[in-house]
Amino acid sequence: MPTSIQRAIDILDIFTVEQPENGVREMARKLDLHPSSVGRMLVTLTKLGILVQNESNHKYRLGSKVLQWSAVYLGSLDLQKVSRPYMEELLKNTQESVSLYVPSGNERVLIERLDSSHFMRVVTQIGQRMPLYAGASGKVFLAFLPTQTRDDVLKNMHLDRLTSKTIIDIKDLLKELILIRKRGYAISHGERVEGVTSLSAPLFNYRNQVIGAISISGPSIRLTEEKITEFIEPLIVATDHISQAMGNLSHEIA
Secondary structure, eight states, X not given: OOOHHHHHHHHHHHOOSSOOXXXXXXXXXXXXXXXXXXXXXXXXXXXXXXXXXXXXXXOEEEOHHHHHHHHHHHHHOOHHHHHHHHHHHHHHHHOSEEEEEEEETTEEEEEEEEOOSSSSOOOOOTTOEEESSSSHHHHHHXXXXXXXXXXXXXXXXXXXXXXXXXXXXXXXXXHHHHHHHHHTOEEEXXXXXXXXXXXXXXXXXXXXXXXXXXXXXXXXXXSOHHXXXXXXXXXXXXXXXXXXXTTOOOOOOO
């Protein structure tokens, strides 16, 4: 038999973004309970500040107590800590280096990295800063910024040719960013370092803001088109899980 706590949780689970307010009878119907039983639970939850009753239509919605809990939860999240097990799984499955980047102004910063065990591998240092326009993770940050913010960033960005593959034309870069945003991941073939290929996907927070990027990288001779195709799905699955753990419910960007 369900406990009072379980029934309270069942009631709270009824509230959604699509239906933030619910009446006693409709909640009772959804829970297959008598309206009087649900009504008593609603009175208790309202007294505790967990629910609020709309005086005009007498329906209920989530109260400020939920917001307090949400703030505690979000404040306890640590992107590196949350990402680490998924990065370890990617390293195990791909045998290539896996990195975690965060945006910092017009650059990105490497904050976590798990190196491949291959003798020939890409070497980068924690804390290293890199441009946004060159490399898979950098392009991910640009692609998933709100359109106006992205345009403002690009206006003040000088595109230096770092390798023969670096995109230095703004129009070409914009075309690439639109493609990345559409498919959900970015690929770089030697754009920042000659002979290095990388695949990257974004991480989002509860506000649907891009807060990080996970990349798989290695020598281009080893990361063939076949390998990249093989790695796309596990990378997307991992980044989706990390985003969800960071409070994200949707990847829609303004």
